[in-house]
Amino acid sequence: MDKIFGIYGDALALRSQRLNMLASNIANAATPHFKARDLDFDKAIASIADGAAQNDSVKSHTGYRVPLQAAMDGNTVELSTEQTLFAENAVQYRTTLSFLDGRLGTLRRAMKGE
Template structure:
């Protein structure tokens, strides 16, 4: 039922949330030797979430990819802090936009149920 009410936006919110965690992990491990930065391919992950019943907590294994660094470090860490911070900020804006849309949709449904 939620899928019909919220369309692709509920699944998108789930993927953006999971991506936020992956990007935060990259930033937190920026100085960890041999840490390999990862990211989530949004389209692949969205398809995975939409294809699974319930969608929440969907396995995104195939959508999680290792980042190829433009300037690898000597200790084997592939996190490039500026890249990760930019991706995190962009994802946060997209997450907030999706959340605002869903909140508006919930408001419409609530008003309709109240007969306003």
């Protein structure tokens, strides 16, 4: 399958995990002492391309976000930042999914002999 989908299958999985992290940050915007986390997608996908396992890459390239302005309750979520990053990542997720869908369509046509 790696030959068919290349790095795009891993990219989709990483984007999904990042969406979950960002969604968790947004959901905990009012939770005292919650620390916003994010995945450095570029470093994680490069690590996978170099042969690292996906889980290892996620663990290695996930960190806490440093807020521009600290909240009094210790929460590091800046809602506008998280919402923007979530929207950007969602578009990138959809783009990767569309690419993979196109690859599957090509395979279906090839199997039918079209």
